[in-house]
Amino acid sequence: GQQLNQSPQSMFIQEGEDVSMNCTSSSIFNTWLWYKQDPGEGPVLLIALYKAGELTSNGRLTAQFGITRKDSFLNISASIPSDVGIYFCAGLRSNYQLIWGAGTKLIIKP
């Protein structure tokens, strides 16, 4: 099925470094969502973006909704060990179904 293009697939970074990941789509979405999933758990909503160009922060996390509504990025500043996990972007369709990216696995080297 349809899927968003999410990159990178995985990241190996040092603790304290900043992280950046992004998603692109050929379709327009009115809402973009960023989730984090820990092993054996369900996804947890990090940031929801509702307006084109919107820049939203949640603690050390910042996400922006592209002006064309076809892309979004997520930044994590000063990474810490608990940031480890898989990050998913998702676009919300008009019927409230989510279209998912393939995920970015974040691994932090101590």
Added chain:
Amino acid sequence: GAVVSQHPSWVICKSGTSVKIECRSLDFQATTMFWYRQFPKQSLMLMATSNEGSKATYEQGVEKDKFLINHASLTLSTLTVTSAHPEDSSFYICSASPRSGGAGTQYFGPGTRLTVL
């Protein structure tokens, strides 16, 4: 707020038996609930969309007679895997969209690990 629970968190069953998984929105009413399954190292795959008081809408390739969904109230949806087989072993996750506000944002349960022997 926006807490979704699932029960059980894990279940092991024999082949041929049926397993019921519950999904509850604890602090909000959810007009719509979604059921996903997730295979290792993959993103979530939508199985069906469940609206309170009506029949679920299943995605292509998902057998509605095998995966029975009941959305009896605004806070509870159940997924029953009937006559489970080893290939049904997976991580099943539900999500719920608040009835008001949030523009359709989905909040996820913690998932249920099903292992069919």
